[in-house]
Amino acid sequence: MAIEFERVGLGSKFVPYMEAWDYQIQLHDAVAADEQSPKVLFLEHEAVYTAGKRTEPEDLPLDGTPVVDVDRGGKLTWHGPGQLIGYPIVKLRKMSAIRLYVETIEEALINVVSDMGIPTTQIKGRSGVWVPGKNGEQDRKIAAIGLRISHGVTMHGFALNCSNELAAYEQIIPCGITDAGVTSISQELGKTVTPEDVVDRVQSELERLLTPQVV
Numbered sequence: 001m002a003i004e005f006e007r008v009g010l011g012s013k014f015v016p017y018m019e020a021w022d023y024q025i026q027l028h029d030a031v032a033a034d035e036q037s038p039k040v041l042f043l044e045h046e047a048v049y050t051a052g053k054r055t056e057p058e059d060l061p062l063d064g065t066p067v068v069d070v071d072r073g074g075k076l077t078w079h080g081p082g083q084l085i086g087y088p089i090v091k092l093r094k095m096s097a098i099r100l101y102v103e104t105i106e107e108a109l110i111n112v113v114s115d116m117g118i119p120t121t122q123i124k125g126r127s128g129v130w131v132p133g134k135n136g137e138q139d140r141k142i143a144a145i146g147l148r149i150s151h152g153v154t155m156h157g158f159a160l161n162c163s164n165e166l167a168a169y170e171q172i173i174p175c176g177i178t179d180a181g182v183t184s185i186s187q188e189l190g191k192t193v194t195p196e197d198v199v200d201r202v203q204s205e206l207e208r209l210l211t212p213q214v215v
Contacts, residue, residue, distance in 0.1 A: 003090065003211055005135060005203050008043040010196050014081050017048045017068055024155050027089040032151040035043040038090035038214045040157075042199050047080035047168065053148055061171040072081055074127070074146040082164030082184070084195035084202065087157040090214040095152055100214060102127060102145060107156055108205035109143045112198060118142070118188045129160075131183055134191075140183035152215075160202070161188060163194045 008023070009015040020043060030036030049067045051059070052074035059076040060067060067076065092101060106122050109129045113120045120142060123130050129143035143160040150187060161184035169182045185193045 001215060002141070002215060003088075003207055004037050004039040005207070006039060007199065008041050009083075010044055010077065010199065011194070013044075014046045015043045016046050017050065017079065018084075020045065020087070021070070024087055024089060026149070028153050028155050031089050031091055032153045036089075038088070040203070040210075041085075041087040041089070042195075042203070043085050043087075044081050044083060044195055045079040045085055047078070049076060049078050049168075051076045065171065070156070072146040072148045074144075077144055077159065078168045079159055080164055080168065082162055082186075082194065084160040084162050084199060085157070086160070086202065087208070088154050088210065090210065091153045091212055092149070093215055094196070095149070097213060100148060101154065101210075102147070104209050104213060105145055105206070106143075108209050109158065109160055111161060111205050112201045113142060113185060115201070116185065116189065116193070116198075118185065128158075131188060133181075137179045140181040141186065142183050142188070144159050160185075160195075160198070162198060163192050 025162045027039055049061055049065055051067045055075045097169045106129055110120045120129050120131055127145045128141050131140040131142050133139045143158055145158045146156050148155045163186045166182055
């Protein structure tokens with residue numbers, strides 16, 4: 001089945017996290033009931049910290065910033081302007097293919113970022129997309145992935161750092177990983193690259209790679 005794509009808010013419109021979450025739930029229920037085609041949402045969030053199921057008290061922001069508890073996997077992360085958020089709401093052909101689904105999203109993002117001249121990779125045991133460290137430097141995460149699957153239908157998804165400031169990550173241990181850093185496309189290239197600059201390419205890669213896996 002063809003995947004639909006919807007740009008909920010990019011550029012000048014930042015979407016509150018709870019507003020997007022409510023919309024995800026509506027779509028999830030409709031896709032699970034076969035009343036809605038699979039859909040991927042693209043957006044930028046208003047600044048927010050979100051805590052997945054494995055978040056520990058020591059992971060929380062040092063400055064007491066409020067955190068939204070969510071039902072995805074993973075730990076604590078940050079979302080905000082300049083970060084391309086993608087929420088695929090799709091029914092997988094095989095529930096046993098969850099790992100393949102995650103790897104497909106990683107592959108799509110790797111293709112996009114690598115084509116821009118930034119070498120990226122997957123790291124065994126760690127989800128997301130990484131810029132390998134050189135000469136003893138730490139690896140740097142450029143895209144995070146966190147998801148939930150219920151009734152065979154996915155929710156949540158990925159966050160690709162494009163032009164977002166990285167200072168928010170200094171208040172937390174992103175995704176609970178202490179021996180790696182965080183980066184963005186703009187940081188790596190030394191010029192501003194926004195979510196709007198990359199969304200067409202991300203959509204094309206997801207459509208090509210993800211379509212064979214959905215009902």
